[in-house]
Amino acid sequence: MNNNTPLEHLMRLLASLPGLGNRSARRIALHLLSKRGALMVPLANALMDTAENVKSCSNCGNLDMIDPCAICSSHKRDDSQICVVAQVSDVWAIERTGAYRGRYHVLGGLLSALDGVGPDDLRISKLVERMEGGSGTVEEVILALSATVDGQSTAHYISDHISGLGVKVSHLAHGVPVGGELDYLDDGTIITALKSRS
Amino acid sequence: MNNNTPLEHLMRLLASLPGLGNRSARRIALHLLSKRGALMVPLANALMDTAENVKSCSNCGNLDMIDPCAICSSHKRDDSQICVVAQVSDVWAIERTGAYRGRYHVLGGLLSALDGVGPDDLRISKLVERMEGGSGTVEEVILALSATVDGQSTAHYISDHISGLGVKVSHLAHGVPVGGELDYLDDGTIITALKSRS
Secondary structure, eight states, X not given: OOTXXXXXXXXXXXXXXTTOOHHHHHHHHHHHHHTIIIIIHHHHHHHHHHHHHOEEOTTTOOEESSSSOHHHHOSSSEEEEEEEESSHHHHXXXXXXXXXXXXXXXXXXXXXXXXXXXXXXXXXHHHHHHHXXXXXXXXXXXXXXXXXXXXXXXHXXXXXXXXXXXXXXXXXXXXXXXTOOGGGSOHHHHHHHHHTOO | OOTTSHHHHHHHHHHTXXXXXXXXXXXXXXXXXXXXXXXXXXXXXXXXXXXXXXXXXXXXXXXXXXXXXXHHHOSSSEEEEEEEESSHHHHHHHHHHTXXXXXXXXXXXXXXXXXXXXXXXXXXXXXXXXXXXXXXXXXXXXXXXXXXXXXXXXXXXXXXHHGGGTOEEEEOOOSOOTTOOGGGSOHHHHHHHHHTOO
16 A cells, blocks of 8 residues: 555544554554444544534634634623633533633643743733723633643733732642542642641 | 534544543544644545545455555466455555565454454455465465464464365464564563574
8 A cells, every 4th residue: 555545644644643643543544444434424524514613712712613602602600700721621621510600711722931832822912801801890810720830830920911900810729639649649739738728 | 512512523433433532532622623724624534535435455355445456456466375464454564564475365353252253254255265266376375363362263263264275374483573672572472482493
């Protein structure tokens, strides 16, 4: 089989997906070919359908079929809180808990000197715009960013940037995960959990 | 985001691929959405193209754009040898070496009591048909099946089945992989390699 057949092309595209390599791409391509009608054609259609119909919300950056998204256009959500997250998957994670009823703002990534991601690559100015345009309805910004170097430097940058707007800025609590065993936790988490004990 | 959007449907399909789960499907779907034009639409087209144009060779079971496949229809290959493999990926692996110039026969799997794969699920009768129809041109059948329980029982079954046809049946040699360190090899391989020393 030479290098320019549709199958080789498909395997190259599959191998470029995150978490996949040449070997897993081969395996997936052969699996798909063995289930053309049940999986391969539906997958092609689902890709096309999603590419055409799923939009990024121009307000918060969430993905949905409508713009503004269902969360932004809902009247049941609390306008006084904006939860800032890095990725759309973080919105899904928080929505799964059902514990938050405010609005969201998806940055689209984290500041990273190593990966060359600067403030202009993220939707930070849009966040400031939303807070200024909200005419005082936004009371709290919850920075739900991961507890990594990039996450924390992004949180610091945003805190600094919106400190003049008279809005409360809060962070997710650090501590022992529910169900987590102390024995398996790193020292940093244990120290933070001890300091923030209640 | 509720459960019946195109994105949820896409993630369910992706999660059903071999080696992928919910988390990797989510990651891939978000990655695709961030590269709609460069990756998502080309991938959908490549899937459709492959599903429509890549056929299984009716003679040997290999995948190609033409039927019979390029290897079966080539006049430069040796008709006296048939190499029996489990999967199309095994054909690719052997072709990459460039060390074999005969024909192939792809079984489409291995006999497995555990997975309920019987002789009728594999292309064994087609192999016998090819050997009988070849009017004496086939001199050797090389069983290039993996050195697992399923691979070896499939090899035994085929050996038994074609022993009456007056054709030489050979197996791949077992031994130390080239570049392999003895220290990391299992006892079975070392014992086999010792017995077959040359």
